[in-house]
Amino acid sequence: MNYDIAIIGAGTSGLSFAKSLENTGLNVVIIEKQTEEKLANPDYDGREFAITHLSHKLLNDLDMWNRIDPDAISLIKNAKVLNGNSDYALHFSHTEAGEDNLGFMTSNHLIRKASYEAVKDGNTDIITGTEVTDIATNNDDGTLTLSNGKTMTVKLIVAADSRFSKTREMMNIPTENLNFNRTCVVCKMNYEGEEQDTAMECFQYGRTLAVLPLTNKRCSVVMTIDTDKARDILDATPEVLAEDIEKRIDGHLGKMKLTTKLFSYPLMGIYAKKFYAKRYALIGDTAVGMHPVTAHGFNMGLRSADTLVGEIKTALRQGIDFGSITVLSQYHHKHRKFTRPLYLGTNALVKLYTNETAPAKLIRHGLLKLGNRLKPAKHVITNLLTETDDKAA
Ligand SMILES: Cc1cc2nc3c(=O)[nH]c(=O)nc-3n(C[C@H](O)[C@H](O)[C@H](O)COP(=O)(O)OP(=O)(O)OC[C@H]3O[C@@H](n4cnc5c(N)ncnc54)[C@H](O)[C@@H]3O)c2cc1C
Numbered sequence: 001m002n003y004d005i006a007i008i009g010a011g012t013s014g015l016s017f018a019k020s021l022e023n024t025g026l027n028v029v030i031i032e033k034q035t036e037e038k039l040a041n042p043d044y045d046g047r048e049f050a051i052t053h054l055s056h057k058l059l060n061d062l063d064m065w066n067r068i069d070p071d072a073i074s075l076i077k078n079a080k081v082l083n084g085n086s087d088y089a090l091h092f093s094h095t096e097a098g099e100d101n102l103g104f105m106t107s108n109h110l111i112r113k114a115s116y117e118a119v120k121d122g123n124t125d126i127i128t129g130t131e132v133t134d135i136a137t138n139n140d141d142g143t144l145t146l147s148n149g150k151t152m153t154v155k156l157i158v159a160a161d162s163r164f165s166k167t168r169e170m171m172n173i174p175t176e177n178l179n180f181n182r183t184c185v186v187c188k189m190n191y192e193g194e195e196q197d198t199a200m201e202c203f204q205y206g207r208t209l210a211v212l213p214l215t216n217k218r219c220s221v222v223m224t225i226d227t228d229k230a231r232d233i234l235d236a237t238p239e240v241l242a243e244d245i246e247k248r249i250d251g252h253l254g255k256m257k258l259t260t261k262l263f264s265y266p267l268m269g270i271y272a273k274k275f276y277a278k279r280y281a282l283i284g285d286t287a288v289g290m291h292p293v294t295a296h297g298f299n300m301g302l303r304s305a306d307t308l309v310g311e312i313k314t315a316l317r318q319g320i321d322f323g324s325i326t327v328l329s330q331y332h333h334k335h336r337k338f339t340r341p342l343y344l345g346t347n348a349l350v351k352l353y354t355n356e357t358a359p360a361k362l363i364r365h366g367l368l369k370l371g372n373r374l375k376p377a378k379h380v381i382t383n384l385l386t387e388t389d390d391k392a393a
Helices: 012-020 037-039 053-059 108-120 168-169 225-235 238-248 297-318 327-354 358-373 375-386
Strands: 005-008 028-031 048-051 075-076 077-083 090-094 102-106 126-127 132-137 140-146 151-154 157-158 177-190 197-205 207-214 218-226 254-260 265-271 280-282
Touching: 005 012, 005 151, 012 028, 012 108, 012 297, 037 108, 048 053, 048 108, 048 140, 048 207, 048 297, 053 102, 053 297, 075 207, 077 358, 090 218, 090 358, 090 375, 102 108, 102 207, 102 238, 108 126, 132 168, 140 157, 177 225, 177 238, 207 238, 218 225, 225 265, 238 254, 265 327, 280 327, 297 327, 327 358
Parallel strands: 005 028, 005 157, 028 126, 077 197, 157 280
Antiparallel strands: 048 102, 075 102, 077 090, 132 140, 140 151, 177 218, 177 254, 177 265, 197 207, 207 218
16 A cells, blocks of 8 residues: 555545645545445435535535535525524625625535545545554654554545544544533424525524525524433424424424434534644544534635645645645644634634523623624624635635
8 A cells, every 4th residue: 555645534524635635646545434335325414514605615626516416505695693582683694795695505415425426536545444543653654554454654644533533542632622511403394484595593592593594495403402401302293393493483484394303413622732743634623623503614624624735735846745744833823823713712602602691691682783783893703604705715
């Protein structure tokens, strides 16, 4: 096995990283523990992603976006954020952003499928049904041991093996871990009201509810609740659950009907102290595992892959060792500069909007009002959510 770069994990981050390395002349391999069948036809997992303009551009450039059925892609034109029982909303509009839409929505399993197909059509080798069980690196190279007993030695190992990465642990990279003690329950519903293109994020008391527009009068429903209360949602009958959501959004979408299973995700924030070690780099959730409320995890994963590939290509052009500490630390600084404020900001937002003391309720409401009035602040938030200003990057 003679490769320059080995990628651990064929999630969206690992696959987009591999695809971006095509045409660099480097020999690249991905090792993934799931079977080939699962990668080719991933199961629906309830996750519908809000995709920024930058990610849309990257997915287009990587020959992935065109592989997703257009009927499965919806446009978010507007967004509103509500607090508690009030119907006052902080509004974001695509016209203010100067774009046709604020962002795009599609399913994680469709992006995974498209990403896998795009990589398979290229020159990267994919070893499936095989886990990385051990890892060791030194100044010159890195060696992986696989569950099939084989080993491989490469110039750079890139870990995209999830926020609970075992290889990051084996490499002794410490992480900041934040257990939110909250669980996200996601599903899809149909609705009978008028077709909508506005995403709603409702920071209600006791739970957070996001209703995100999909095509053909369907929506993604994302409920976040204290983990010890998640069973209240998971055990509800489909009818009771749909009625509850209808009420929680004041009948805005008319009669609703549950159309999928419920999927639950316990929420944990992870931030790696360093995004590299000798001959080893972290991308995607392995570097930064976000709370989903600001819909950044997948988008950040694509960006991390793009940033690291940018550094590798520069090194190749300059004749520098692409797996050296100098190159990897450049990537670390760039990605940290972008992700750190978003990670801390998202966690602070979660802390405030799950705090139900009287002063916090006042601040929560006040901040929405301020957000509507302060145009520069609104512009900054809009750009963070849409990444419109960065899309030419
Ligand atoms: C409810 C919910 C909603 C979300 N909504 C959004 C959203 O709207 N927008 C957004 O941007 N993000 C969102 N996210 C975040 C998004 O899901 C993640 O950021 C993204 O899927 C991470 O992709 P990844 O490729 O980095 O990791 P993963 O998808 O976790 O992939 C890791 C891969 O590594 C493989 N693997 C693990 N260990 C090994 C090993 N030892 N050897 C070989 N292979 C291994 C796994 O099998 C897997 O295929 C959401 C998350 C949740 C939970």
